[in-house]
Amino acid sequence: MATGDVKLIGSWASVFVMRARIALNLKSISYEFLQETYGTKSELLLKSNPVHKKMPVLIHADKPVCESNIIVQYIDEAWSSYGPSILPSQPYDRAIARFWAAYVDDKWFIALRSILTARGEEEKKAAIAEVEERTDHLEKAFIDCSNGKPFFNGDHIGYLDIALGSFLGWWKVVELDASHILLDETKTPSLFKWAERFCNDPAVKPLMPETAKLAEFARKLFPKPEA
């Protein structure tokens, strides 16, 4: 469905860019994807996000929107009559979704990333333990939010599904890097099953990068120190 002038500045490997793309797919919005080259920042990116100089940036009718979770909310509100609601309808459920999405970024992702940047086995073990503890919180959050339904948002994927699910590609890459299962079928069974459902959602499937390709990119982004 053509919906006017919509562009997205991003990269295939970025979790945060994926959030915006999933939201656009959910609303069936066609857009021009402007792929950034690794290692450089385009003039358009610098002009559209002068404060942070980061992707994703959604440009809608020449007006830029920055920060992935803010972009997802914007897409939901600007195209509210298109497709399913991304945020829950009740204020309390919205507050819970926002709380956990912030937790994903501020606590869970920081722990996940510290596995990749850990120096030595002790640091790595501590980072893994932190991720496991925080994933456990997310398992409980899923049980509370989903209320027996397939997704955090209920019958359809929504804001919190997108916030966490976009990490699933990198989640696998970090598992391989750490040689340690980080999404355990026995420890967090609900999240485990949710992950498969999320990845198979038609709005997500075409966007999830291949693990091997992402792992190769990760080695560039997080080079290991010389032994």
Add this chain to the structure above:
Amino acid sequence: MADEVILLDFWPSPFGVRARIALREKGVKFEYREENLRDKSPLLLQMNPVHKKIPVLIHNGKPVCESMNVVQYIDEVWSDKNPLLPSDPYQRAQARFWVDFIDTKVYEPADKIWSTKGEVQETAKKEYIEALKILEAELGDKPYFGGDNFGFVDIAMTGYYMWFEASEKCGNFRIEPECPTLMASARRCLQRDSVVNSVPDPEKIVEFAFKIRKIYCV
């Protein structure tokens, strides 16, 4: 059925004050409960088990946590009066962007100004002023970040405005010469009824800040 609204809070908190202001902007009756952060109540630990932090808004027994999340919730539930977020999706996105900026780029150096000294504090002062200047540019010649109306971004900043004097005294510097129009907007915000009734006496905040610095041997 009457709403039961309880706010778990801590009087000098720049985050707690945001919730107080939002509730008063909406004319919501609420019960304020002071928390001792060195001896947190069982209710706080039960209502915010993940972060164990204030503010927590408990609305008819259900908790909402994280200050700007609380403000957004208050705006959505009591939507009949004084809208805090604009109605236009693009302007809402802009308001959310600037609140995110405040809670990362202003918070981190502010916290260091309050709790460090020497070179670390000097660097923090530079970063803090830089962030305030970016905000001042965004404010432009508007009376509030919300335009003609006090809103979401102004509420977020008021937590820092009430700490301006304490920041200046902790860091031995002055904000007004660097950011005169932001300071003018700050004064405007600090005069609003909802804010006057929510923020403590700035001298008490200065006293509190120095007490904390002493405890942390700064």
